[in-house]
Amino acid sequence: MSFAPPDVVSDRIWGIDPAATVNASLASQRPLGLLLLSQHVTGAVAALDSAVASLATLVGTSEPSLRLLLALLVGYPIAVFHRLAVSGAPSVVQNAFFFGCGVVLGVFTQGWDVCHALVCILVQYLVLVACGKTYVSPLFSVVFQLAYLLFGYWQTETEDYNFSWTLSHCVLTLRLIGIAFDYYDGQQDPETLSKEQKLNGLRRCPSFLELGGHALFPASFLVGPQFPMKRYKFLIRGDLKRIRDSEGYPLSPPLGVALGRLVLGLLYTGVYVVGSGYMPVDYAASDDLLNRPLWQRLCLLVVWAKVSVAKYLSCWLITEGACILSGLSFNGFEEQPDPKDPTKTITKAKWDGCRNIHVSVYETATEYQHMILCFNTNTNAWVANYIYKRMKFLNKKHVSHMVAMAFLAVWHGLNFSYYVTFFNEYIIISRERDFYDLLDRSPVYKYWFSKKWVRYSLKPLKVLWLWFGLSYAVIPFLLLSTDKWWRVYTSLYFHIHVVFLSYPFLKPSLKKWLQVPDEQDSKKKD
Known part of the structure:
Protein backbone atom coordinates (compact mmCIF):
# COMPACT_ATOMS: atom_id res chain seq x y z
CA MET A 1 0.00 0.00 0.00
CA SER A 2 1.20 3.49 -0.82
CA PHE A 3 0.16 6.75 0.71
CA ALA A 4 -0.05 10.07 -1.09
CA PRO A 5 0.91 13.33 0.64
CA PRO A 6 -2.01 15.18 2.23
CA ASP A 7 -1.88 18.07 -0.20
CA VAL A 8 -2.09 15.70 -3.16
CA VAL A 9 -5.07 13.90 -1.59
CA SER A 10 -6.71 17.27 -1.06
CA ASP A 11 -6.11 18.21 -4.68
CA ARG A 12 -7.69 14.99 -5.87
CA ILE A 13 -10.71 15.52 -3.64
CA TRP A 14 -11.30 18.93 -5.12
CA GLY A 15 -10.79 17.62 -8.71
CA ILE A 16 -7.38 19.14 -9.31
CA ASP A 17 -4.89 17.00 -11.32
CA PRO A 18 -1.42 17.39 -9.72
CA ALA A 19 0.34 16.34 -12.96
CA ALA A 20 -1.48 19.03 -14.89
CA THR A 21 -0.51 21.56 -12.26
CA VAL A 22 3.17 20.63 -12.56
CA ASN A 23 3.06 20.78 -16.39
CA ALA A 24 1.39 24.16 -16.26
CA SER A 25 4.04 25.40 -13.86
CA LEU A 26 6.83 24.18 -16.17
CA ALA A 27 5.14 25.74 -19.18
CA SER A 28 4.93 29.06 -17.39
CA GLN A 29 8.67 28.87 -16.72
CA ARG A 30 9.64 28.30 -20.38
CA PRO A 31 9.04 31.88 -21.55
CA LEU A 32 11.01 33.08 -18.55
CA GLY A 33 13.91 30.74 -19.46
CA LEU A 34 13.86 31.89 -23.08
CA LEU A 35 13.76 35.50 -21.92
CA LEU A 36 16.79 34.98 -19.69
CA LEU A 37 18.65 33.22 -22.52
CA SER A 38 17.77 36.05 -24.88
CA GLN A 39 19.02 38.60 -22.37
CA HIS A 40 22.31 36.73 -21.95
CA VAL A 41 22.81 36.51 -25.73
CA THR A 42 21.95 40.19 -26.16
CA GLY A 43 24.35 41.11 -23.39
CA ALA A 44 27.14 39.03 -24.92
CA VAL A 45 26.58 40.58 -28.35
CA ALA A 46 26.58 44.08 -26.86
CA ALA A 47 29.81 43.33 -24.98
CA LEU A 48 31.40 42.01 -28.18
CA ASP A 49 30.30 45.08 -30.13
CA SER A 50 31.72 47.35 -27.45
CA ALA A 51 35.02 45.45 -27.39
CA VAL A 52 35.36 45.62 -31.19
CA ALA A 53 34.56 49.35 -31.21
CA SER A 54 37.12 50.02 -28.46
CA LEU A 55 39.77 47.96 -30.25
CA ALA A 56 39.10 49.78 -33.53
CA THR A 57 39.59 53.11 -31.77
CA LEU A 58 42.76 51.85 -30.11
CA VAL A 59 44.43 50.72 -33.36
CA GLY A 60 43.12 53.68 -35.34
CA THR A 61 40.98 51.91 -37.93
CA SER A 62 37.30 51.70 -38.77
CA GLU A 63 35.10 49.16 -37.02
CA PRO A 64 33.96 47.44 -40.28
CA SER A 65 37.61 47.01 -41.34
CA VAL A 92 25.80 16.36 -43.54
CA VAL A 93 27.40 17.35 -40.21
CA GLN A 94 30.45 18.86 -41.91
CA ASN A 95 28.31 20.79 -44.38
CA ALA A 96 26.14 22.10 -41.54
CA PHE A 97 29.28 23.08 -39.62
CA PHE A 98 30.76 25.14 -42.46
CA PHE A 99 27.36 26.59 -43.38
CA GLY A 100 26.68 27.61 -39.78
CA CYS A 101 30.14 29.11 -39.27
CA GLY A 102 29.73 31.10 -42.47
CA VAL A 103 26.37 32.48 -41.35
CA VAL A 104 27.79 33.49 -37.96
CA LEU A 105 30.74 35.28 -39.59
CA GLY A 106 28.30 36.93 -41.98
CA VAL A 107 26.22 38.26 -39.09
CA PHE A 108 29.38 39.46 -37.34
CA THR A 109 30.59 41.43 -40.38
CA GLN A 110 27.31 42.42 -42.04
CA LEU A 126 15.72 25.54 -56.27
CA VAL A 127 17.01 26.30 -59.78
CA LEU A 128 19.44 23.37 -59.66
CA SER A 137 19.98 26.82 -65.17
CA PRO A 138 23.30 28.54 -66.00
CA LEU A 139 21.49 31.16 -68.09
CA PHE A 140 19.02 31.99 -65.32
CA SER A 141 21.79 31.90 -62.71
CA VAL A 142 23.90 34.46 -64.57
CA VAL A 143 20.93 36.80 -65.01
CA PHE A 144 19.44 36.42 -61.52
CA GLN A 145 22.63 36.38 -59.45
CA LEU A 146 24.20 39.25 -61.37
CA ALA A 147 20.97 41.27 -61.24
CA TYR A 148 20.69 40.71 -57.48
CA LEU A 149 24.27 41.86 -57.02
CA LEU A 150 23.67 44.96 -59.15
CA PHE A 151 20.59 45.72 -57.08
CA GLY A 152 22.82 45.59 -54.02
CA TYR A 153 25.33 47.95 -55.64
CA TRP A 154 22.55 50.36 -56.52
CA GLN A 155 21.14 50.19 -52.98
CA THR A 156 24.49 50.78 -51.24
CA GLU A 157 26.34 52.92 -53.80
CA THR A 158 28.37 55.87 -52.52
CA GLU A 159 31.10 58.08 -53.94
CA ASP A 160 33.69 56.20 -51.90
CA TYR A 161 34.30 52.58 -50.91
CA ASN A 162 32.18 51.41 -48.01
CA PHE A 163 31.78 48.10 -46.23
CA SER A 164 28.42 46.53 -47.01
CA TRP A 165 26.95 43.12 -47.72
CA THR A 166 27.95 43.45 -51.37
CA ARG A 175 30.50 30.85 -56.78
CA LEU A 176 26.80 30.22 -57.35
CA ILE A 177 27.03 30.88 -61.09
CA GLY A 178 29.98 28.49 -61.28
CA ILE A 179 28.00 25.71 -59.60
CA ALA A 180 25.20 26.11 -62.15
CA PHE A 181 27.68 25.69 -65.01
CA ASP A 182 29.44 22.77 -63.31
CA TYR A 183 26.21 20.83 -62.76
CA TYR A 184 25.14 21.50 -66.35
CA ASP A 185 28.56 20.38 -67.64
CA GLY A 186 28.32 17.19 -65.60
CA GLN A 187 25.29 16.10 -67.63
CA GLN A 188 26.96 16.60 -71.03
CA ASP A 189 28.95 14.23 -73.22
CA PRO A 190 32.56 14.32 -71.90
CA GLU A 191 33.85 14.38 -75.48
CA THR A 192 32.33 17.84 -75.94
CA LEU A 193 33.85 19.34 -72.79
CA SER A 194 37.14 21.11 -72.16
CA LYS A 195 39.68 19.88 -69.63
CA GLU A 196 38.41 22.25 -66.93
CA GLN A 197 34.77 21.35 -67.60
CA LYS A 198 35.52 17.65 -67.24
CA LEU A 199 37.44 18.28 -64.04
CA ASN A 200 34.79 20.45 -62.38
CA GLY A 201 31.60 18.87 -63.79
CA LEU A 202 29.07 17.62 -61.22
CA ARG A 203 27.10 14.45 -61.93
CA ARG A 204 24.85 14.84 -58.88
CA CYS A 205 22.90 17.87 -57.72
CA PRO A 206 24.32 19.16 -54.42
CA SER A 207 22.07 19.20 -51.36
CA PHE A 208 21.04 22.49 -49.79
CA LEU A 209 23.49 22.08 -46.90
CA GLU A 210 26.25 21.12 -49.32
CA LEU A 211 25.54 24.17 -51.44
CA GLY A 212 25.46 26.39 -48.36
CA GLY A 213 28.68 24.96 -46.91
CA HIS A 214 30.51 25.54 -50.18
CA ALA A 215 29.03 28.99 -50.75
CA LEU A 216 29.73 30.24 -47.22
CA PHE A 217 32.96 28.37 -46.56
CA PRO A 218 34.33 30.41 -43.62
CA ALA A 219 37.88 30.84 -44.93
CA SER A 220 36.88 32.20 -48.32
CA PHE A 221 33.35 33.57 -48.62
CA LEU A 222 34.17 37.11 -47.47
CA VAL A 223 36.98 38.01 -49.91
CA GLY A 224 37.61 34.82 -51.88
CA PRO A 225 39.32 32.87 -53.30
CA GLN A 226 37.05 31.11 -55.75
CA PHE A 227 37.17 27.33 -55.87
CA PRO A 228 34.87 24.74 -57.50
CA MET A 229 32.47 22.43 -55.68
CA LYS A 230 34.67 19.46 -56.59
CA ARG A 231 37.47 20.83 -54.40
CA TYR A 232 35.03 21.31 -51.52
CA LYS A 233 33.73 17.75 -51.93
CA PHE A 234 37.32 16.48 -51.79
CA LEU A 235 37.65 18.07 -48.35
CA ILE A 236 34.30 16.84 -47.03
CA ARG A 237 34.88 13.24 -48.17
CA GLY A 238 38.17 13.18 -46.28
CA ASP A 239 40.13 12.12 -49.37
CA LEU A 240 43.20 13.93 -48.05
CA LYS A 241 43.47 11.44 -45.18
CA ARG A 242 43.85 8.58 -47.65
CA ILE A 243 46.78 10.17 -49.49
CA ARG A 244 50.34 9.32 -48.50
CA ASP A 245 53.41 11.51 -48.85
CA SER A 246 56.71 10.42 -50.41
CA GLU A 247 57.71 8.69 -47.17
CA GLY A 248 54.46 6.78 -46.82
CA TYR A 249 52.96 8.87 -44.03
CA PRO A 250 49.38 10.23 -44.15
CA LEU A 251 49.36 13.63 -45.82
CA SER A 252 48.60 16.52 -43.47
CA PRO A 253 48.19 20.24 -44.22
CA PRO A 254 51.49 21.99 -43.39
CA LEU A 255 51.10 24.26 -40.38
CA GLY A 256 54.31 26.12 -41.18
CA VAL A 257 53.19 27.02 -44.70
CA ALA A 258 49.79 28.19 -43.45
CA LEU A 259 51.31 30.37 -40.73
CA GLY A 260 53.81 31.72 -43.25
CA ARG A 261 50.95 33.03 -45.40
CA LEU A 262 49.34 34.48 -42.27
CA VAL A 263 52.51 36.34 -41.26
CA LEU A 264 53.01 37.63 -44.80
CA GLY A 265 49.38 38.76 -44.90
CA LEU A 266 49.77 40.62 -41.61
CA LEU A 267 52.92 42.29 -42.94
CA TYR A 268 50.98 43.62 -45.93
CA THR A 269 48.25 44.69 -43.50
CA GLY A 270 50.88 46.72 -41.66
CA VAL A 271 52.10 48.22 -44.94
CA TYR A 272 48.57 49.32 -45.76
CA VAL A 273 47.75 50.67 -42.28
CA VAL A 274 50.99 52.64 -41.97
CA GLY A 275 51.13 53.71 -45.60
CA SER A 276 47.51 54.84 -45.79
CA GLY A 277 48.18 57.05 -42.78
CA TYR A 278 50.47 59.10 -45.02
CA MET A 279 48.81 58.34 -48.34
CA PRO A 280 45.06 57.73 -47.93
CA VAL A 281 43.06 56.63 -50.94
CA ASP A 282 42.17 60.26 -51.80
CA TYR A 283 45.81 61.33 -51.77
CA ALA A 284 46.09 60.87 -55.55
CA ALA A 285 43.57 63.70 -56.04
CA SER A 286 44.97 65.95 -53.31
CA ASP A 287 46.54 69.35 -53.90
CA ASP A 288 49.67 68.15 -52.12
CA LEU A 289 50.30 65.67 -54.94
CA LEU A 290 48.91 67.55 -57.92
CA ASN A 291 50.91 70.72 -57.20
CA ARG A 292 54.22 68.85 -57.39
CA PRO A 293 56.43 68.56 -60.52
CA LEU A 294 55.38 65.88 -63.00
CA TRP A 295 58.20 63.45 -62.19
CA GLN A 296 57.32 63.61 -58.49
CA ARG A 297 53.65 63.02 -59.26
CA LEU A 298 54.50 59.92 -61.27
CA CYS A 299 56.79 58.47 -58.58
CA LEU A 300 54.43 59.21 -55.69
CA LEU A 301 51.52 57.66 -57.58
CA SER A 326 41.85 23.24 -43.63
CA GLY A 327 43.31 21.04 -46.39
CA LEU A 328 41.27 22.73 -49.10
CA SER A 329 44.38 23.99 -50.91
CA PHE A 330 45.89 20.57 -51.71
CA ASN A 331 46.74 20.61 -55.42
CA GLY A 332 48.47 17.33 -56.17
CA PHE A 333 52.20 16.58 -56.22
CA GLU A 334 55.23 17.90 -58.06
CA GLU A 335 58.84 16.84 -58.51
CA GLN A 336 61.42 19.08 -56.82
CA PRO A 337 65.24 18.85 -56.52
CA ASP A 338 66.35 16.98 -53.43
CA PRO A 339 68.13 19.50 -51.13
CA LYS A 340 70.38 16.70 -49.86
CA ASP A 341 71.32 15.45 -53.32
CA PRO A 342 70.77 17.88 -56.25
CA THR A 343 71.12 15.02 -58.73
CA LYS A 344 67.90 13.47 -57.41
CA THR A 345 64.32 14.65 -57.17
CA ILE A 346 61.70 14.22 -54.47
CA THR A 347 57.92 14.28 -54.69
CA LYS A 348 56.31 17.04 -52.65
CA ALA A 349 52.70 18.02 -52.15
CA LYS A 350 51.50 21.32 -53.60
CA TRP A 351 49.32 23.56 -51.44
CA ASP A 352 48.58 26.34 -53.92
CA GLY A 353 45.04 25.35 -54.91
CA CYS A 354 43.56 28.46 -53.26
CA ARG A 355 46.38 30.88 -54.01
CA ASN A 356 45.09 34.22 -55.21
CA ILE A 357 48.35 36.15 -55.29
CA HIS A 358 51.87 35.03 -56.28
CA VAL A 359 53.84 37.46 -54.15
CA SER A 360 57.28 36.82 -55.66
CA VAL A 361 55.97 37.34 -59.20
CA TYR A 362 54.00 40.41 -58.13
CA GLU A 363 57.02 42.08 -56.55
CA THR A 364 59.41 41.27 -59.44
CA ALA A 365 57.09 41.58 -62.46
CA THR A 366 58.36 43.43 -65.52
CA GLU A 367 55.37 43.01 -67.86
CA TYR A 368 51.65 43.68 -67.58
CA GLN A 369 50.96 40.07 -68.54
CA HIS A 370 52.85 39.00 -65.42
CA MET A 371 50.24 40.83 -63.33
CA ILE A 372 47.43 38.92 -64.99
CA LEU A 373 49.19 35.67 -64.10
CA CYS A 374 49.95 36.56 -60.47
CA PHE A 375 47.22 38.93 -59.21
CA ASN A 376 43.72 37.74 -58.23
CA THR A 377 44.51 34.50 -60.03
CA ASN A 378 41.49 32.47 -58.91
CA THR A 379 39.06 35.14 -60.09
CA ASN A 380 40.92 35.42 -63.39
CA ALA A 381 40.77 31.63 -63.77
CA TRP A 382 37.04 31.69 -63.00
CA VAL A 383 36.39 34.30 -65.70
CA ALA A 384 38.56 32.38 -68.16
CA ASN A 385 36.74 29.08 -67.54
CA TYR A 386 33.15 30.29 -67.26
CA ILE A 387 33.08 33.36 -69.52
CA TYR A 388 36.05 33.69 -71.90
CA LYS A 389 36.35 30.06 -73.06
CA ARG A 390 32.58 29.71 -73.43
CA MET A 391 32.67 32.51 -76.00
CA LYS A 392 34.72 30.37 -78.42
CA PHE A 393 31.68 30.02 -80.68
CA LEU A 394 32.31 33.66 -81.63
CA ASN A 395 35.63 32.54 -83.17
CA LYS A 396 37.14 35.91 -82.24
CA LYS A 397 39.62 36.00 -79.37
CA HIS A 398 39.60 39.76 -79.03
CA VAL A 399 35.78 39.77 -78.86
CA SER A 400 35.85 37.04 -76.20
CA HIS A 401 38.40 39.12 -74.31
CA MET A 402 36.16 42.18 -74.49
CA VAL A 403 33.15 40.18 -73.26
CA ALA A 404 35.19 38.90 -70.32
CA MET A 405 36.36 42.42 -69.47
CA ALA A 406 32.79 43.73 -69.72
CA PHE A 407 31.56 40.98 -67.39
CA LEU A 408 34.26 41.82 -64.85
CA ALA A 409 33.37 45.51 -65.01
CA VAL A 410 29.65 44.82 -64.46
CA TRP A 411 30.49 42.37 -61.67
CA HIS A 412 32.48 45.07 -59.87
CA GLY A 413 29.62 47.55 -59.93
CA LEU A 414 27.63 50.22 -61.70
CA ASN A 415 30.16 53.00 -61.20
CA PHE A 416 31.52 54.33 -64.50
CA SER A 417 35.03 54.25 -63.04
CA TYR A 418 35.11 50.45 -63.17
CA TYR A 419 34.49 50.48 -66.91
CA VAL A 420 37.27 52.99 -67.44
CA THR A 421 39.63 50.79 -65.42
CA PHE A 422 38.90 47.67 -67.44
CA ILE A 429 47.33 44.16 -72.27
CA LEU A 438 57.02 42.15 -82.76
CA LEU A 439 60.04 41.87 -80.48
CA ASP A 440 60.01 38.07 -80.65
CA ARG A 441 60.23 38.28 -84.44
CA SER A 442 62.81 41.05 -84.53
CA PRO A 443 66.46 40.11 -85.26
CA VAL A 444 67.57 43.46 -83.83
CA TYR A 445 65.89 42.76 -80.50
CA LYS A 446 67.18 39.18 -80.37
CA TYR A 447 70.73 40.33 -81.02
CA TRP A 448 70.81 42.98 -78.32
CA PHE A 449 68.74 41.10 -75.78
CA SER A 450 71.08 38.11 -75.99
CA LYS A 451 73.66 40.23 -74.15
CA LYS A 452 73.47 39.96 -70.37
CA TRP A 453 74.35 43.58 -69.69
CA VAL A 454 71.45 44.69 -71.89
CA ARG A 455 68.98 42.41 -70.12
CA TYR A 456 70.15 43.50 -66.67
CA SER A 457 70.09 47.17 -67.67
CA LEU A 458 66.60 46.97 -69.10
CA LYS A 459 64.98 45.14 -66.18
CA PRO A 460 64.76 48.09 -63.73
CA LEU A 461 63.50 50.27 -66.57
CA LYS A 462 60.82 47.71 -67.39
CA VAL A 463 59.80 47.56 -63.72
CA LEU A 464 59.47 51.34 -63.60
CA TRP A 465 57.47 51.42 -66.82
CA LEU A 466 55.22 48.65 -65.52
CA TRP A 467 54.39 50.49 -62.30
CA PHE A 468 54.05 53.87 -63.98
CA GLY A 469 51.41 52.26 -66.18
CA LEU A 470 49.71 50.23 -63.45
CA SER A 471 49.46 53.11 -61.01
CA TYR A 472 47.90 55.16 -63.80
CA ALA A 473 45.47 52.44 -64.86
CA VAL A 474 44.02 51.79 -61.38
CA ILE A 475 43.39 55.44 -60.51
CA PRO A 476 39.66 55.28 -61.47
CA PHE A 477 39.26 51.95 -59.64
CA LEU A 478 40.68 53.31 -56.39
CA LEU A 479 39.21 56.82 -56.46
CA LEU A 480 35.77 55.90 -57.92
CA SER A 481 34.67 59.53 -58.15
CA THR A 482 34.81 60.65 -61.79
CA ASP A 483 35.64 64.23 -60.80
CA LYS A 484 38.65 63.03 -58.81
CA TRP A 485 40.24 60.68 -61.32
CA TRP A 486 39.55 63.05 -64.22
CA ARG A 487 41.42 65.75 -62.35
CA VAL A 488 44.36 63.39 -61.81
CA TYR A 489 44.41 62.21 -65.44
CA THR A 490 44.30 65.80 -66.63
CA SER A 491 47.31 66.67 -64.48
CA LEU A 492 49.17 63.70 -66.03
CA TYR A 493 48.19 64.74 -69.57
CA PHE A 494 46.61 61.30 -70.16
CA HIS A 495 50.10 60.11 -71.06
CA ILE A 496 49.41 56.36 -70.80
CA PRO A 517 60.75 40.45 -91.95
CA ASP A 518 57.80 41.07 -94.24
CA GLU A 519 57.04 37.38 -94.70
CA GLN A 520 56.50 37.02 -90.93
CA ASP A 521 54.58 40.21 -90.59
CA SER A 522 51.13 38.77 -91.13
CA LYS A 523 49.38 37.43 -88.06
CA LYS A 524 46.66 34.86 -87.79
CA LYS A 525 43.27 36.44 -87.67
CA ASP A 526 41.15 35.59 -84.66
Missing part, protein backbone atom coordinates in the same frame (compact mmCIF):
# COMPACT_ATOMS: atom_id res chain seq x y z
CA LEU A 66 38.50 45.47 -38.00
CA ARG A 67 35.49 43.15 -38.12
CA LEU A 68 36.58 41.94 -41.55
CA LEU A 69 40.13 41.29 -40.35
CA LEU A 70 38.91 39.42 -37.25
CA ALA A 71 36.55 37.33 -39.38
CA LEU A 72 39.42 36.38 -41.68
CA LEU A 73 41.59 35.41 -38.71
CA VAL A 74 38.81 33.27 -37.22
CA GLY A 75 39.17 31.06 -40.28
CA TYR A 76 42.28 29.53 -38.66
CA PRO A 77 40.69 28.17 -35.45
CA ILE A 78 37.68 27.02 -37.49
CA ALA A 79 40.01 25.05 -39.77
CA VAL A 80 41.80 23.49 -36.78
CA PHE A 81 38.53 22.60 -35.03
CA HIS A 82 37.21 20.97 -38.19
CA ARG A 83 40.36 18.88 -38.59
CA LEU A 84 40.37 17.75 -34.96
CA ALA A 85 36.69 17.31 -34.17
CA VAL A 86 34.47 17.44 -37.27
CA SER A 87 36.38 16.01 -40.24
CA GLY A 88 35.47 12.42 -39.34
CA ALA A 89 31.76 13.16 -39.02
CA PRO A 90 29.17 12.41 -41.75
CA SER A 91 29.10 14.84 -44.65
CA GLY A 111 24.56 42.08 -39.46
CA TRP A 112 21.29 40.71 -40.74
CA ASP A 113 22.21 41.71 -44.29
CA VAL A 114 23.63 38.18 -44.50
CA CYS A 115 20.04 37.23 -45.36
CA HIS A 116 20.77 38.41 -48.90
CA ALA A 117 23.28 35.58 -49.23
CA LEU A 118 20.82 33.05 -47.81
CA VAL A 119 18.12 34.14 -50.27
CA CYS A 120 20.44 33.73 -53.26
CA ILE A 121 21.66 30.33 -52.04
CA LEU A 122 18.07 29.14 -51.64
CA VAL A 123 17.08 30.40 -55.10
CA GLN A 124 20.15 28.75 -56.62
CA TYR A 125 19.31 25.44 -54.96
CA VAL A 129 16.68 21.01 -58.53
CA ALA A 130 14.13 22.28 -61.05
CA CYS A 131 16.21 22.66 -64.22
CA GLY A 132 19.87 22.15 -63.33
CA LYS A 133 20.43 19.64 -66.15
CA THR A 134 19.35 22.09 -68.85
CA TYR A 135 20.91 25.25 -70.27
CA VAL A 136 18.17 27.23 -68.50
CA LEU A 167 31.62 43.00 -50.38
CA SER A 168 31.16 39.27 -49.84
CA HIS A 169 28.16 38.95 -52.14
CA CYS A 170 30.26 39.59 -55.24
CA VAL A 171 32.33 36.53 -54.26
CA LEU A 172 29.15 34.53 -53.66
CA THR A 173 27.74 35.54 -57.05
CA LEU A 174 30.60 33.94 -58.97
CA VAL A 302 53.51 54.42 -57.81
CA VAL A 303 53.98 54.39 -54.02
CA TRP A 304 50.32 55.33 -53.48
CA ALA A 305 49.11 52.53 -55.75
CA LYS A 306 51.29 49.91 -54.04
CA VAL A 307 50.06 51.01 -50.61
CA SER A 308 46.42 51.00 -51.72
CA VAL A 309 46.67 47.55 -53.33
CA ALA A 310 48.40 46.10 -50.24
CA LYS A 311 45.01 45.65 -48.54
CA TYR A 312 43.94 43.17 -51.23
CA LEU A 313 47.16 41.20 -50.87
CA SER A 314 46.78 41.06 -47.10
CA CYS A 315 43.24 39.66 -47.29
CA TRP A 316 44.13 37.05 -49.91
CA LEU A 317 47.22 35.87 -48.04
CA ILE A 318 45.38 35.53 -44.74
CA THR A 319 42.55 33.55 -46.32
CA GLU A 320 44.99 31.39 -48.26
CA GLY A 321 46.66 30.35 -45.01
CA ALA A 322 43.31 29.31 -43.53
CA CYS A 323 42.48 27.34 -46.68
CA ILE A 324 45.84 25.56 -46.48
CA LEU A 325 45.26 24.71 -42.82
CA PHE A 423 39.14 49.64 -70.67
CA ASN A 424 42.60 50.69 -69.49
CA GLU A 425 43.46 47.05 -68.80
CA TYR A 426 42.22 45.94 -72.20
CA ILE A 427 44.21 48.45 -74.23
CA ILE A 428 47.37 47.97 -72.15
CA SER A 430 46.38 43.92 -75.94
CA ARG A 431 48.97 46.49 -77.03
CA GLU A 432 51.69 44.89 -74.92
CA ARG A 433 51.01 41.44 -76.39
CA ASP A 434 51.21 42.82 -79.89
CA PHE A 435 54.40 44.72 -79.14
CA TYR A 436 56.15 41.69 -77.62
CA ASP A 437 55.09 39.66 -80.63
CA HIS A 497 46.31 56.67 -72.97
CA VAL A 498 48.28 58.69 -75.50
CA VAL A 499 51.04 56.06 -75.68
CA PHE A 500 48.85 52.97 -76.00
CA LEU A 501 46.11 54.45 -78.17
CA SER A 502 48.69 55.80 -80.62
CA TYR A 503 50.44 52.43 -80.86
CA PRO A 504 48.58 51.27 -84.03
CA PHE A 505 49.81 54.40 -85.81
CA LEU A 506 53.37 53.90 -84.58
CA LYS A 507 53.46 50.19 -85.35
CA PRO A 508 54.61 50.46 -89.01
CA SER A 509 57.59 52.57 -87.97
CA LEU A 510 58.40 50.18 -85.13
CA LYS A 511 58.38 47.20 -87.49
CA LYS A 512 60.71 48.98 -89.84
CA TRP A 513 63.09 50.00 -87.07
CA LEU A 514 63.05 46.49 -85.53
CA GLN A 515 63.59 44.97 -89.00
CA VAL A 516 60.71 42.51 -88.71
